[in-house]
Amino acid sequence: MEETASLAAQVATRKCDPAFLSGLYETTKGNHLFVVESVRASLEDHETNRSVPPRVQAVISSRLAQLSPSAYELAGIAAAIGRPFSIELLAKGTDWDEDSISRGLEELWQRRIIEREGGDAYNFTHELLRDVAYAELNPIRRRSLHRRIARSLEELYANDSEGGSGWLAAHHDAAGMADQAIHQCLIAASVAKRRFADAEAAALIRRALRLCRDLPESAKRSNEELTLLVTLGSVVTTHGAIPCRKWAIHTSADW
Numbered sequence: 001m002e003e004t005a006s007l008a009a010q011v012a013t014r015k016c017d018p019a020f021l022s023g024l025y026e027t028t029k030g031n032h033l034f035v036v037e038s039v040r041a042s043l044e045d046h047e048t049n050r051s052v053p054p055r056v057q058a059v060i061s062s063r064l065a066q067l068s069p070s071a072y073e074l075a076g077i078a079a080a081i082g083r084p085f086s087i088e089l090l091a092k093g094t095d096w097d098e099d100s101i102s103r104g105l106e107e108l109w110q111r112r113i114i115e116r117e118g119g120d121a122y123n124f125t126h127e128l129l130r131d132v133a134y135a136e137l138n139p140i141r142r143r144s145l146h147r148r149i150a151r152s153l154e155e156l157y158a159n160d161s162e163g164g165s166g167w168l169a170a171h172h173d174a175a176g177m178a179d180q181a182i183h184q185c186l187i188a189a190s191v192a193k194r195r196f197a198d199a200e201a202a203a204l205i206r207r208a209l210r211l212c213r214d215l216p217e218s219a220k221r222s223n224e225e226l227t228l229l230v231t232l233g234s235v236v237t238t239h240g241a242i243p244c245r246k247w248a249i250h251t252s253a254d255w
Contacts, residue, residue, distance in 0.1 A: 060132040067107065074104035075113060079133035080145040083167065084123040092152035093145070146175035162191050166204070173207075178215055182208045182224065189231070205232040 064072060077093060078085050090101050105122060108114045117123045124130040137145065150171040157164040169184035185208035192201035209228045215221045 056128060057132055057135070060129055061136065063111070064113075064129075064133060064136070067111065067113075068104075070100065071104045071107040071111075074101070075108060075133045076137050076141070077145060078108075078114065078122070078124070079130045080137065080142060081149055082130075082134075082170070084117045084121040086120050086122070088120070089149075089152055089156065092155060093148045143175055146171045147177070150175055150177065150180070162187055165191060169204070169207070173211065178211045182211050182228075185211070186228075186231070202232060 064075060067075065074090070074094075077090065081089060081093070087098065087101055087105070090096070090105075091098060094101070096104075105114065109116075109122075112125055113129055114122045115125050124133075134142075150168060153164050153168050153171065157168070165184045166188035169181050169188055172178075172181035172184055185204045189201040189204040189208075192198070192204060205228055209225065209232065212221060212225045212228060
């Protein structure tokens with residue numbers, strides 16, 4: 001953090017506001033290039049709250065553009081997964097054979113786009129790389145990928161319906177599969193309650209309610225909404241007002 005503050009002050013030629021520095025470090029994780037470009041962007045555009053400043057996005061986009069077409073596509077798929085990903089999950093979420101996936105992963109690793117994260121898991125070397133790779137997917141491609149990833153996760157968690165429920169809920173939601181997302185939210189909320197993670201359980205139920213209210217009006221929707229409200233009420237009544245949690249796909253640690 002001190003190194004980030006020092007570098008930011010050099011670029012800005014003045015001491016930076018602590019709140020700005022805190023957000024800057026959270027966004028860049030101290031990466032020198034990202035710090036420099038983020039500060040420059042804030043000075044020129046006065047957009048200090050953007051998750052990916054334009055200059056940083058341009059730098060990362062240029063870096064991704066240097067990848068081969070297959071590695072670039074694989075980066076987008078990995079970004080849509082939104083968590084550390086395995087070769088098995090990539091294989092299930094694509095039509096690629098293992099050799100093609102391995103070659104793509106090797107290129108991404110050599111370019112320092114991804115890194116090993118224990119076992120056969122990989123992850124992006126920086127969240128901003130994931131964010132930009134995801135942002136470059138067009139909406140139709142995103143929804144298609146989330147559908148495929150959801151189906152793949154259902155296979156992977158076939159014998160553990162609770163293990164990936166929160167993750168599945170996020171992908172079903174992003175895929176436009178509201179009914180499935182609501183179902184998985186309820187499973188994940190039940191798991192959270194057993195862990196005494198009541199804030200998480202309440203946030204999941206609230207998310208399910210928002211999804212339910214987006215469905216066409218029907219007796220089924222009304223009954224489901226009532227069930228969700230009763231379930232939420234039991235959590236809030238027992239534990240008091242609970243803040244809502246941010247819903248995200250590619251900030252995968254939330255799930």
